[in-house]
Amino acid sequence: xxxxxxxxxxxxxxxxxxxxxxxxxxxxxxxxxxxxxxxxxxxxxxxxxxxxxxxxxxxxxxxxxxxxxxxxxxxxxxxxxxxxxxxxxxxxxxxxxxxxxxxxxxxxxxxxxxxxxxxxxxxxxxxxxxxxxxxxxxxxxxxxxxxxxxxxxxxxxxxxxxxxxxxxxxxxxxxxxxxxxxxxxxxxxxxxxxxxxxxxxxxxxxxxxxxxxxxxxxxxxxxxxxxxxxxxxxxxxxxxxxxxxxxxxxxxxxxxxxxxxxxxxxxxxxxxxxxxxxxxxxxxxxxxxxxxxxxxxxxxxxxxxxxxxxxxxxxxxxxxxxxxxxxxxxxxxxxxxxxxxxxxxxxxxxxxxxxxxxxxxxxxxxxxxxxxxxxxxxxxxxxxxxxxxxxxxxxxxxxxxxxxxxxxxxxxxxxxxxxxxxxxxxxxxxxxxxxxxxxxxxxxxxxxxxxxxxxxxxxxxxxxxxxxxxxxxxxxxxxxxxxxxxxxxxxxxxxxxxxxxxxxxxxxxxxxxxxxxxxxxxxxxxxxxxxxxxxxxxxxxxxxxxxxxxxxxxxxxxxxxxxxxxxxxxxxxxxxxxxxxxxxxxxxxxxxxxxxxxxxxxxxxxxxxxxxxxxxxxxxxxxxxxxxxxxxxxxxxxxxxxxxxxxxxxxxxxxxxxxxxxxxxxxxxxxxxxxxxxxxxxxxxxxxxxxxxxxxxxxxxxxxxxxxxxxxxxxxxxxxxxxxxxxxxxxxxxxxxxxxxxxxxxxxxxxxxxxxxxxxxxxxxxxxxxxxxxxxxxxxxxxxxxxxxxxxxxxxxxxxxxxxxxxxxxxxxxxxxxxxxxxxxxxxxxxxxxxxxxxxxxxxxxxxxxxxxxxxxxxxxxxxxxxxxxxxxxxxxxxxxxxxxxxxxxxxxxxxxxxxxxxxxxxxxxxxxxxxxxxxxxxxxxxxxxxxxxxxxxxxxxxxxxx
Numbered sequence: 001x002x003x004x005x006x007x008x009x010x011x012x013x014x015x016x017x018x019x020x021x022x023x024x025x026x027x028x029x030x031x032x033x034x035x036x037x038x039x040x041x042x043x044x045x046x047x048x049x050x051x052x053x054x055x056x057x058x059x060x061x062x063x064x065x066x067x068x069x070x071x072x073x074x075x076x077x078x079x080x081x082x083x084x085x086x087x088x089x090x091x092x093x094x095x096x097x098x099x100x101x102x103x104x105x106x107x108x109x110x111x112x113x114x115x116x117x118x119x120x121x122x123x124x125x126x127x128x129x130x131x132x133x134x135x136x137x138x139x140x141x142x143x144x145x146x147x148x149x150x151x152x153x154x155x156x157x158x159x160x161x162x163x164x165x166x167x168x169x170x171x172x173x174x175x176x177x178x179x180x181x182x183x184x185x186x187x188x189x190x191x192x193x194x195x196x197x198x199x200x201x202x203x204x205x206x207x208x209x210x211x212x213x214x215x216x217x218x219x220x221x222x223x224x225x226x227x228x229x230x231x232x233x234x235x236x237x238x239x240x241x242x243x244x245x246x247x248x249x250x251x252x253x254x255x256x257x258x259x260x261x262x263x264x265x266x267x268x269x270x271x272x273x274x275x276x277x278x279x280x281x282x283x284x285x286x287x288x289x290x291x292x293x294x295x296x297x298x299x300x301x302x303x304x305x306x307x308x309x310x311x312x313x314x315x316x317x318x319x320x321x322x323x324x325x326x327x328x329x330x331x332x333x334x335x336x337x338x339x340x341x342x343x344x345x346x347x348x349x350x351x352x353x354x355x356x357x358x359x360x361x362x363x364x365x366x367x368x369x370x371x372x373x374x375x376x377x378x379x380x381x382x383x384x385x386x387x388x389x390x391x392x393x394x395x396x397x398x399x400x401x402x403x404x405x406x407x408x409x410x411x412x413x414x415x416x417x418x419x420x421x422x423x424x425x426x427x428x429x430x431x432x433x434x435x436x437x438x439x440x441x442x443x444x445x446x447x448x449x450x451x452x453x454x455x456x457x458x459x460x461x462x463x464x465x466x467x468x469x470x471x472x473x474x475x476x477x478x479x480x481x482x483x484x485x486x487x488x489x490x491x492x493x494x495x496x497x498x499x500x501x502x503x504x505x506x507x508x509x510x511x512x513x514x515x516x517x518x519x520x521x522x523x524x525x526x527x528x529x530x531x532x533x534x535x536x537x538x539x540x541x542x543x544x545x546x547x548x549x550x551x552x553x554x555x556x557x558x559x560x561x562x563x564x565x566x567x568x569x570x571x572x573x574x575x576x577x578x579x580x581x582x583x584x585x586x587x588x589x590x591x592x593x594x595x596x597x598x599x600x601x602x603x604x605x606x607x608x609x610x611x612x613x614x615x616x617x618x619x620x621x622x623x624x625x626x627x628x629x630x631x632x633x634x635x636x637x638x639x640x641x642x643x644x645x646x647x648x649x650x651x652x653x654x655x656x657x658x659x660x661x662x663x664x665x666x667x668x669x670x671x672x673x674x675x676x677x678x679x680x681x682x683x684x685x686x687x688x689x690x691x692x693x694x695x696x697x698x699x700x701x702x703x704x705x706x707x708x709x710x711x712x713x714x715x716x717x718x719x720x721x722x723x724x725x726x727x728x729x730x731x732x733x734x735x736x737x738x739x740x741x742x743x744x745x746x747x748x749x750x751x752x753x754x755x756x757x758x759x760x761x762x763x764x765x766x767x768x769x770x771x772x773x774x775x776x777x778x779x780x781x782x783x784x785x786x787x788x789x790x791x792x793x794x795x796x797x798x799x800x801x802x803x804x805x806x807x808x809x810x811x812x813x814x815x816x817x818x819x820x821x822x823x824x825x826x827x828x829x830x831x832x833x834x835x836x837x838x839x840x841x842x843x844x845x846x847x848x849x850x851x852x853x854x855x856x857x858x859x860x861x862x863x864x865x866x867x868x869x870x871x872x873x874x875x876x877x878x879x880x881x882x883x884x885x886x887x888x889x890x891x892x893x894x895x896x897x898x899x900x901x902x903x904x905x906x907x908x909x910x911x912x913x914x915x916x917x918x919x920x921x922x923x924x925x926x927x928x929x930x931x932x933x934x935x936x937x938x939x940x941x942x943x944x945x946x947x
Contacts, residue, residue, distance in 0.1 A: 119182060121461040122303040124908045126179045128471070129305055130293065131897045132195060132228035137474035138340045140463035142306035142456055144374075145332055146346030147357050148172070148313040151376030154409040155346055156308050158422075158449035159456075160294075161301060162190070163415050165243045172310040173286065174253055175331065177293040179305040188298035189237050192249050195291040196229040198222035200256035200284065210323045218330040219289045220323070227890045233292075234264050241265075242294075247276055249292045254283035256290070287324050289331055302453045304460065306344070309335060312357045329361060336365040340467060342459055343371040345400065349389055350380035359399065369401030372459075374452065378408040379425060379434055386437050393443050402459075405452045406440070422448050472905050475898050482895045489706060489888045496878050500709060503701050504865050507713065508856050510696035515850045520692050524847075527688065531681045532835045534625030538677070539827050540635030540670045542820040544766045546813065547639075624684055631673045636666065636823065638816040645815070656815045664743040666823045671739050671830055678736055678838070685842060686725045693717055693850070706884040709877035713859070720858050728846040735837055739830060747829065755825030761786075762817050762824075767801045770811065776804045 128139055146152045157164045160178050177195065202221040212220040233249045236242065244265050252263035262268040263279070270279060287310075310328050336343055347356055362371055373392065381389065391397050392404055406426070413421050424430045426447040428438065436447075445451060514520055641662070648659040697714060704710045738744075745751050764783075771777035777800065784793070811817065849855070860866050864873070 119303040120908055120911050121464050122305065122457060123181065124904045125460065125464045126181070126295075126303075126305040127904045128901050129177070130179065130195075130230075130295070131901050132197070132230065133475065133897060133901050136478045136898065137471040138338060138467075139471065140340045140342065140460055140467055141338065142304070142344060142460055143335045143338075143341045144306055144308045144344045144346060145336065145358050145361075146311055147355075148311035149348070150311060150346045150358075151348050151407075151409070152308065152311060152346045154411060155374060155376055155407055155449070157415065158407065158409045158418060159302075159304070159306065159453060160296060161298075161415070162239050162242060162296060165246055174250055174288040175291045175310070175335075176308040177291050177305070178308065179293070179295045180301045180303065181295065181297045182301045182303050183297040183299055185297075186299055187237065188239060189235060189296070190239070190242055190245075191235040191295045192233040192245050193293045193295070194229075194231045194233055194249065194253050194260055195293050196231065196253070196256070197225060197291070198289050199225050200288075202284070207320055208323045210326055213323055213326040213330060218334065219287075219327050221285075222289050227894060231260055233260065234267075244276070246292065246294075247280065251276075251279050251283055253288050253290050253292055254285045256288070257284065286321055287327055302457055304453065304457050306456075307335060312361065314357065329357075332358065332361050333365055336362060336367045340463065341367070341370060342402075342456075342463060343367055344374050344456070345371050346374050346376050348377040348380070349375050349385070349406070350377050350382065352385075353388070353392075353399075362400075368399065371400040372402040372456075373400045373404035375404055375406040376409075378406045378436065378447075379410055381434060381437070383434075383437075386439060390437075390439050393440065393446070404446065405455070406443070406447045407449050407452060408436075409449065419448075419450060423450075468905065468908075472902070475902055475905070479895065479898050479902065482891050482898070486888065486891050486895070488703065489884060489891070500863070500877055501865050503704065503709070504713070504859060504863055507697055507700040508859065508865075510700045511693055511850055511855060514692045514696045515847060520688070523688055524685070527681070527684055528835075528839045530623040530625055531677065531839070534623065534628050534677050535674060535831045535835055536828070537629045538632040538670075538673055539824060539831070540632040540666075542636040542638065542641075542762065542824070543634060544638055544762060544813070544817065544820075545769055624680055625677055628673075628677045628680075632670065635670060636820050638813045638820070641666070641816040641819050642813070645819070658815060658819055663819060663822055666819070667743050667826045667830075668740055670823060670827045671834070674736060674739070674834065678732060681838065682725070682729050682732060685846070686721070689725075689846070689850070690718075690721055693721065704878075707878050712862075712877060716859060716862050717855075720855060724846055724849045724854075728842060731841055731845060732838055735834070735841065739834055743826065745826065745829060750832075751825055751829045754828040755821050758824040758828070759818070759821035762821050764801070766811065766813070766817055767805050770808055771800070771804050774808060776807070 125139065125141075129141065133139070144152060144156065153164060156176075156178070160180060198219065200221060201223050208220040217223075233252065234245055236245055248263045248265045248268075248271055252258075252260040255263070262270040265271045291307075309332050312328055312332055314325060316322055316324055335341060343362060345358060345362060347353060347358075353359070362368055375389065388397075392399065393406075395403070408422050408425050409418050410421075421430065426436050426440075426444060428436050430436075440447065446455075644662045644665070645658055648661050649657070650659075653659075694714070694717070697710075697717060698705075701710050701713060768777065768781070768783050772779065772781070786794070789797070856865075863877070
């Protein structure tokens with residue numbers, strides 16, 4: 001009969017002899033004896049064994065029990081924490097250590113009984129570690145650390161129950177991961193694989209230095225990869241071959257850039273032609289953070305997995321390898337810092353504890369509470385040091401949180417005798433010069449590799465069971481994220497031509513819909529209103545004051561269209577109002593306002609509204625035309641107008657006769673300032689059009705963003721827009737040139753209405769200036785904006801002007817005022833015509849191009865959407881760059897690993913009895929319909945949860 005699981009229950013021990021209950025076995029020997037078992041016992045052990053393997057058979061909890069049946073072996077493990085808590089045969093350290101684990105609870109009822117299934121738990125944990133999902137979810141793990149020559153190799157051989165290499169430097173140049181699996185098949189096997197998480201990127205001209213080892217680059221010249229590559233090196237069936245295979249596996253992992261198959265012993269060319277010691281000296285790298293993994297299966301093995309790290313040291317053989325000291329320390333620190341790692345600290349009993357380098361690293365990582373001290377070389381304990389080591393067992397020196405174990409595996413003892421020898425040694429039944437001191441008898445339950453194995457297996461199981469709910473949730477979230485990333489990187493469709501044409505037709509329809517959409521229309525109408533407001537605000541203002549006139553008045557901001565800034569204020573000394581002279585602040589405020597006249601608010605003109613464009617909306621969005629608003633400030637001056645008239649008048653002409661050249665020149669000067677705002681309008685319209693078209697492209701072809709068709713379509717769309725905008729700009733420039741070519745009007749009625757409005761404003765401001773200068777109007781009088789005045793104020797002001805202006809006689813600048821009114825009236829008429837024409841032209845030409853079929857014809861010429869062509873064109877359009885293909889492949893690999901991990905977890909849930917793990921997963925908010933390994937279906941419900 002094959003050996004059952006290591007479910008040995010240890011009772012109170014008064015001697016090192018192990019008490020073994022019926023149905024369990026002691027430590028394995030090289031030739032295990034087969035025990036005669038009663039039929040009942042045999043059936044029970046068969047049932048129990050069956051409960052720990054993954055199957056869909058009913059769990060042990062469904063088995064009808066009989067009164068005469070003994071309990072399953074693992075049920076006895078429940079009482080181990082109790083014995084620790086009662087303090088029987090245990091030190092204070094071990095009490096605290098076990099209590100810290102025993103009180104851990106599981107967040108989900110599904111996991112309540114998982115702690116009883118040590119084999120299943122450790123198998124699942126080993127699966128997850130092998131798959132390399134620790135980058136997604138932190139996994140509980142055992143990590144063996146220690147200084148060089150601390151006896152780790154002998155300890156590791158004892159834990160793995162196989163003769164691992166013990167000579168110096170064999171397995172100290174990379175981490176080792178050992179997974180032990182108890183098998184019901186009566187043969188032994190070991191699969192060695194290379195787990196590559198780092199890429200080798202050496203410097204071209206030198207070896208690494210200690211200064212190259214930094215927090216961001218801890219293992220130069222190795223650089224972290226985005227995924228793990230697992231390469232199966234070799235499977236062997238003879239334990240005597242393991243040393244040679246391990247040596248060559250390490251050589252392969254240190255030659256990262258070369259094909260690993262060259263180094264497979266008995267198969268690879270290098271392994272056949274080069275001596276092993278020569279190949280070990282000629283590796284590309286001196287050290288690697290990549291992992292050599294061993295998966296060992298066999299009867300009687302403990303179900304356990306652990307990492308063995310290179311021993312830390314201080315002085316390398318060669319000075320040029322000084323950086324490796326720091327690299328090994330960084331590697332050890334990285335593993336120890338993992339919050340769910342259970343640390344096994346190997347410390348030999350033949351040296352002083354104060355010399356341990358590893359203890360400093362454990363303290364630096366603040367990992368002492370997660371650390372188990374494993375004393376090695378107990379057979380070499382100097383008698384003078386007994387008190388110090390005994391104090392550590394008793395917790396008088398609380399160096400670690402999980403207590404200490406003692407082991408003794410002398411290298412001269414063959415593996416098949418090591419377990420028995422160790423049992424006899426700690427039982428003080430071995431003759432020699434250094435017998436095990438009697439003082440340690442009270443800690444017999446913590447002496448020996450076999451007891452350490454059971455302790456480690458239980459602690460790892462409990463830690464994993466506690467972490468399982470969060471691991472499952474984290475893995476699921478990452479699966480969901482990968483699904484989204486893969487959705488953005490779709491595979492090549494089966495019917496490429498159909499998919500290409502369908503996508504392009506959808507894009508063309510999206511463009512037409514978007515241009516007709518109210519959102520685009522709203523944004524474009526806003527831009528049109530902002531353009532209109534800008535053109536109106538650029539109306540030329542006029543200085544209506546002659547500097548020779550005595551001017552001591554202040555014009556409010558209301559009349560800025562007829563601005564009258566004064567360089568100096570010289571009131572008459574006898575003027576009683578001199579103290580009320582306006583301040584420069586008010587005058588500055590006046591100069592900054594150029595709001596066009598809103599004639600509908602002026603009650604005295606009796607004019608009807610000239611054009612709907614005069615009522616520009618009050619926009620809340622920032623206008624791109626603000627910088628042009630003051631371009632019309634002080635464009636005219638009554639004295640300048642008079643000088644122009646005099647320069648262009650022919651002799652003998654009447655004074656009030658103004659040459660046409662003067663009027664036309666002033667009008668064209670005003671409209672020439674439209675050129676820059678027009679350019680801005682074209683740019684902003686183009687930007688809006690590009691944003692809308694590109695949005696349609698993203699919506700219809702976004703999933704193909706990484707394929708050639710998307711880039712080609714984007715480029716052709718850009719070319720089409722540029723050509724359409726160039727044609728539109730040419731038409732608008734022609735319109736601008738027409739406005740600046742010569743003065744032109746056909747709508748006399750509109751012109752006269754605009755002119756009348758402007759004349760009233762100019763005459764009002766000019767009249768106030770003349771009355772203040774003649775002291776006929778109070779110096780304190782402030783001219784308000786007409787629209788801000790009440791009816792009473794308007795009537796009062798009109799009465800003052802009508803009463804006093806006739807007393808001053810004819811205005812000497814009435815001709816110049818009339819010219820200014822003419823120019824401003826023409827400007828308003830031309831501005832309304834220009835804005836209306838520009839926006840209408842864009843709508844009926846540029847936007848029409850996208851609303852109708854011009855873009856369809858253009859893209860059909862490029863892609864043959866509505867005609868036939870060589871099918872290879874469509875295959876070419878669906879090509880993608882190498883980076884995208886590689887990214888998809890990596891995501892698919894990661895998804896496959898996580899799917900297998902999730903299925904392993906769900907198998908473990910279902911094994912716990914009574915509850916289906918997948919159903920629990922769905923009730924907990926998951927979307928898995930995961931079934932047997934290795935398939936997983938997540939799509940259907942994930943889409944519903946995406947909202």
